[in-house]
Amino acid sequence: MTTIYRHDLPQLKGGAFLTDGGMETTLIFHEGADLPHFASFVLLATPEGRKQTEDYYRRYLDIAARHGSGFVLDTPTWRASADWGDKLGYSADALRAVNEDAVNLLVDLRALYQKPGAPIVISGAIGPRGDGYKAGRMTAGEAEAYHAEQIEAFAGTDADMVTVFTLTNVEEAIGIARAARRLAMPCAISFTVETDGNLITGQTLRQAIEAVDAATGDYPHYYMINCAHPSHFAEVVASGEDWLKRIGGIRANASRMSHAELDESETLDDGDPADLGRRYRELTRQMPHVRVLGGCCGTDHRHVAAICEACLPEMRLSA
Numbered sequence: 001m002t003t004i005y006r007h008d009l010p011q012l013k014g015g016a017f018l019t020d021g022g023m024e025t026t027l028i029f030h031e032g033a034d035l036p037h038f039a040s041f042v043l044l045a046t047p048e049g050r051k052q053t054e055d056y057y058r059r060y061l062d063i064a065a066r067h068g069s070g071f072v073l074d075t076p077t078w079r080a081s082a083d084w085g086d087k088l089g090y091s092a093d094a095l096r097a098v099n100e101d102a103v104n105l106l107v108d109l110r111a112l113y114q115k116p117g118a119p120i121v122i123s124g125a126i127g128p129r130g131d132g133y134k135a136g137r138m139t140a141g142e143a144e145a146y147h148a149e150q151i152e153a154f155a156g157t158d159a160d161m162v163t164v165f166t167l168t169n170v171e172e173a174i175g176i177a178r179a180a181r182r183l184a185m186p187c188a189i190s191f192t193v194e195t196d197g198n199l200i201t202g203q204t205l206r207q208a209i210e211a212v213d214a215a216t217g218d219y220p221h222y223y224m225i226n227c228a229h230p231s232h233f234a235e236v237v238a239s240g241e242d243w244l245k246r247i248g249g250i251r252a253n254a255s256r257m258s259h260a261e262l263d264e265s266e267t268l269d270d271g272d273p274a275d276l277g278r279r280y281r282e283l284t285r286q287m288p289h290v291r292v293l294g295g296c297c298g299t300d301h302r303h304v305a306a307i308c309e310a311c312l313p314e315m316r317l318s319a
Helices: 023-030 040-045 047-067 082-088 092-113 140-155 170-182 205-216 242-246 259-264 273-286 301-318
Strands: 070-074 120-126 161-167 187-191 222-226 247-252 292-295
Touching: 023 040, 023 047, 040 047, 040 092, 047 070, 047 092, 047 301, 070 092, 070 161, 082 092, 082 140, 092 120, 092 140, 120 140, 140 161, 140 170, 161 170, 161 222, 170 187, 170 205, 187 205, 187 247, 205 222, 205 242, 242 247, 247 273, 273 292, 273 301, 292 301
Parallel strands: 070 120, 120 161, 161 187, 187 222, 222 247, 247 292
Antiparallel strands: none
């Protein structure tokens, strides 16, 4: 095991870092992949699926290479935790192997794409124990015990950090941050907000971030917002308040639809890539500490390219 950035994450030092878009929605709606329970890691089980996954990442890495930006490579393991593994017929040992294999895939891609001045960080992706559109019902202790298994698997690989996406409640975030701290893994926490900019529990984003920091000694290395359209949280981040410095990344949806509407939709709303790019530019002007830019539901390489072109010139000037 040879971790490169685990003890010195380059995105904390400034510069611009791209990441991918909505992996599962892209694979399902654009490429016709069969992803039971939205689990993209199942593709790694076959040569064809593995190549499909590699090709997916390469589209984004090629964009970063053209623009000379850094990149955060998230593993396709959002669903690779115990409860989801049970639904998919994976034992604990099989899930551990999947998480390890996912990192190995990205290590090989990093070797092909990383260049001086454009670091590529490998992050183990974690998802919520339950539905990413509903409030969870775990204590922080239960969450720590549950998620530690996946984090421990990543800790034994070349992964530089872990990132948990689509979290809806503070208790689960606290548990994950505590597990990451115990296992000496840098972590980022990404919350999902509703159309009013608040968590589904009713807590504000500020309250959620401050509560997790208070309970974990400020352990998360940064926070992110994902799975919401910029119009849903633009007013929340327009205040310029000091807590906004804790937000280091954005992975927004292409669609303005609510989570309930997205859940019921049988077609993909991929929005307007150019408009999304302009909205990201305004967000990064309001939050100059944001360094990681990518997409979530409905976004693909077109959206990330538009975000890149809209934001990177100004981010480089402000670095």
